[in-house]
Amino acid sequence: MAYGSHDEIDREVASLVKPEDSPETKLRKLYARAQQIRNLSYERSKTEKEEKREKLKDNNNVKDVLNNGYATDWEINCFFVALA
Numbered sequence: 001m002a003y004g005s006h007d008e009i010d011r012e013v014a015s016l017v018k019p020e021d022s023p024e025t026k027l028r029k030l031y032a033r034a035q036q037i038r039n040l041s042y043e044r045s046k047t048e049k050e051e052k053r054e055k056l057k058d059n060n061n062v063k064d065v066l067n068n069g070y071a072t073d074w075e076i077n078c079f080f081v082a083l084a
Contacts, residue, residue: 006063009082016083027084034080038070 016033017026046054057068062082065071071079 006061006066006082008063008066012066013083030083031080034076034083037065037076037079039073039076040070041073 013030016029056070059065059068059071059075062079065075065079
């Protein structure tokens with residue numbers, strides 16, 4: 001999973017935290033945002049037909065996680081790190 005610099009991630013952070021927020025408050029807000037991502041790691045296995053119907057795209061970087069709104073537990077961790 002690539003971290004890199006992504007303008008979308010920077011904008012997401014800016015929309016969530018305020019400069020006057022304490023460091024702890026900022027982290028809590030960013031963590032709460034990461035927890036809103038659909039965690040695919042804890043979903044039941046799907047049949048081939050169900051997977052085809054859902055048309056889930058692969059996440060190649062944290063920007064994809066933000067845009068797609070779903071990820072594995074590892075990808076969600078990477079997303080949180082990128083936000084922080």
